[in-house]
Amino acid sequence: MNKNAVQRTNVIGGSEAGVAVSVDMDKDVIHQTNSLFWDTAGNEILGATSLPLYGAFVSEEQCRLFGDVSGTKLLEIGCGSGHSLQYLGERKAGELWGMDISENQIEKTRQHLEEHGLSAQLFCSPMEDKCGIPEDYFDFVYSVYAIGWTTDLEGTFERIASYLKLGGVFIFSWSHPIHKCVAAEKDTLVFKKSYFDESWYSVALGDSTLTLADRKLSTYINALAKAGFVIEELVEASDEDLMQSQDNAFARKAGMLPVTFVIKARKL
Numbered sequence: 353m354n355k356n357a358v359q360r361t362n363v364i365g366g367s368e369a370g371v372a373v374s375v376d377m378d379k380d381v382i383h384q385t386n387s388l389f390w391d392t393a394g395n396e397i398l399g400a401t402s403l404p405l406y407g408a409f410v411s412e413e414q415c416r417l418f419g420d421v422s423g424t425k426l427l428e429i430g431c432g433s434g435h436s437l438q439y440l441g442e443r444k445a446g447e448l449w450g451m452d453i454s455e456n457q458i459e460k461t462r463q464h465l466e467e468h469g470l471s472a473q474l475f476c477s478p479m480e481d482k483c484g485i486p487e488d489y490f491d492f493v494y495s496v497y498a499i500g501w502t503t504d505l506e507g508t509f510e511r512i513a514s515y516l517k518l519g520g521v522f523i524f525s526w527s528h529p530i531h532k533c534v535a536a537e538k539d540t541l542v543f544k545k546s547y548f549d550e551s552w553y554s555v556a557l558g559d560s561t562l563t564l565a566d567r568k569l570s571t572y573i574n575a576l577a578k579a580g581f582v583i584e585e586l587v588e589a590s591d592e593d594l595m596q597s598q599d600n601a602f603a604r605k606a607g608m609l610p611v612t613f614v615i616k617a618r619k620l
Contacts, residue, residue, distance in 0.1 A: 410612045428493075
């Protein structure tokens with residue numbers, strides 16, 4: 353940890369969660385910390401976000417970014433417990449592939465798909481690393497609330513581009529960066545950190561620790577362009593029906609600013 357570590361507010365989900373402490377960017381340490389988090393208490397602490405939801409208040413059923421996936425080859429980055437692969441498998445996808453940094457999550461995916469009569473080629477690896485996934489092979493690569501864990505955004509997008517066929521589609525979602533800056537206090541929204549702060553930080557949640565960085569939206573867009581993608585759609589709006597189904601401060605916040613973003617991009 354940085355000897356000059358700075359504490360600041362951290363926003364996870366709908367509220368402030370623990371105190372974020374700035375840390376030095378060390379890829380290996382971050383991978384070790386985050387794989388341990390997901391091997392142990394990750395799902396219990398953060399839950400599991402999966403299709404048809406892209407995250408809070410945004411759904412595939414509303415956005416329809418995939419379209420018809422029948423017969424297509426799909427790869428999920430950060431497959432978690434396997435529910436998104438199940439969702440697409442039940443829509444007649446031709447091949448299901450997944451990768452995750454956590455051995456525990458890979459096993460959960462395997463068991464979950466088997467229970468639903470499905471199977472997938474699964475790899476345990478950081479998304480930044482080459483791990484045997486074929487290149488120029490997939491019609492879709494997608495990620496639901498996982499891309500933000502990467503330690504190398506540009507390198508990850510370049511690797512994802514290598515997996516896709518020419519004209520293939522990359523869809524991913526993550527916490528909207530403006531949401532990570534703003535906390536709800538009673539009936540007021542208050543800025544708690546700079547939007548431009550992309551430094552790495554660690555947060556202790558119970559007995560577990562995770563390490564992340566909050567990137568600007570332009571950082572994602574510019575990295576996509578550098579990797580050879582053209583953006584076809586950016587979703588920021590919250591689903592009115594989903595917000596109205598929850599009468600709480602988080603839903604009210606989502607009515608005033610985006611809490612989730614989704615990007616659909618195509619490999620040129």
